[in-house]
Amino acid sequence: MSGQSLLVPGELSPARSVPGNIRRPEYVGKPAPAPYTGPEVQTAETIEAMRIAGRIAARAMEEAAKLIAPGVTTDELDKVAHEYMCDHGAYPSTLGYRGYPKSLCSSVNEVICHGIPDSTVLRDGDIVNLDVTAYIGGVHGDNNATYLCGDVDEESRLLVERTREALNRAIKAVKPGRQVNVIGRVIESYAKRFGYGVVRDFTGHGINSSFHSGLIIPHYDSPHATTVMEPGMTFTIEPMLTLGTHDYDMWDDGWTVVTKDRKRTAQFEHTLVVTDSGADILTLP
Numbered sequence: 001m002s003g004q005s006l007l008v009p010g011e012l013s014p015a016r017s018v019p020g021n022i023r024r025p026e027y028v029g030k031p032a033p034a035p036y037t038g039p040e041v042q043t044a045e046t047i048e049a050m051r052i053a054g055r056i057a058a059r060a061m062e063e064a065a066k067l068i069a070p071g072v073t074t075d076e077l078d079k080v081a082h083e084y085m086c087d088h089g090a091y092p093s094t095l096g097y098r099g100y101p102k103s104l105c106s107s108v109n110e111v112i113c114h115g116i117p118d119s120t121v122l123r124d125g126d127i128v129n130l131d132v133t134a135y136i137g138g139v140h141g142d143n144n145a146t147y148l149c150g151d152v153d154e155e156s157r158l159l160v161e162r163t164r165e166a167l168n169r170a171i172k173a174v175k176p177g178r179q180v181n182v183i184g185r186v187i188e189s190y191a192k193r194f195g196y197g198v199v200r201d202f203t204g205h206g207i208n209s210s211f212h213s214g215l216i217i218p219h220y221d222s223p224h225a226t227t228v229m230e231p232g233m234t235f236t237i238e239p240m241l242t243l244g245t246h247d248y249d250m251w252d253d254g255w256t257v258v259t260k261d262r263k264r265t266a267q268f269e270h271t272l273v274v275t276d277s278g279a280d281i282l283t284l285p
Helices: 044-065 074-087 154-174 181-192
Strands: 107-108 111-113 125-134 139-148 236-239 240-244 249-251 257-259 266-267 269-275 279-281
Touching: 044 125, 044 139, 044 236, 044 269, 074 107, 074 125, 111 125, 111 181, 111 240, 111 266, 125 154, 125 266, 139 154, 139 240, 139 266, 154 181, 154 236, 154 266, 154 279, 257 269
Parallel strands: none
Antiparallel strands: 107 111, 107 125, 111 257, 125 139, 139 269, 236 269, 240 266, 249 257, 269 279
């Protein structure tokens, strides 16, 4: 594995503004979102609105990823994604969600998820996950991917490649009538082939007009995940695989989650809808 030194918190830039004409999610300015009480199965109209949100999120992530290179700060990546979403009439869903201060999550090397963009400078050999969610038309679209920065060691490169494959396999396992635990079963069985850890405490989730609806999609084979998939259900699948333990620590910022052994981790995510025959990905650029 790369001999990079471990990450430390950087300095935050001032909060970015969003044009006043862009609709905000209801939770902005509040300590927490209102509990979601609606259905997990969405109307055709809602699904098409989510496809628009998902496309903007995917394109914003792509635009930010173009900048990934040694010497670039994670805050610069946040600026690009923020401006792309605002320019396309979307609100960056993470901005102000439970007090989160930025418009994407940037999780580098040993950071499992929810890394906050700041003055941290990317180094040659890093891997960096970008997690971008857009809110437009009253709904959210959520995606993430892990990118290579410069010349990345083989062990890390394979982790990234295989985490992407774990997501692809999980999406193919989505079928109406199946319990959602089939998703985690597929991911866990694939990850075990390579001795990877599978993060358990951070999961996929239902998504629609609510950023997190309450539906949980574990990435391991959980006997409790017995919800049966139905056509029209919308949720994310976002496996987090590690080179070591799935146990974690959290930084004092209350957001940044790092592997307890500080070994590297990768993640990929799509928002999707269950169809009559499988799954339709809503976060395609």
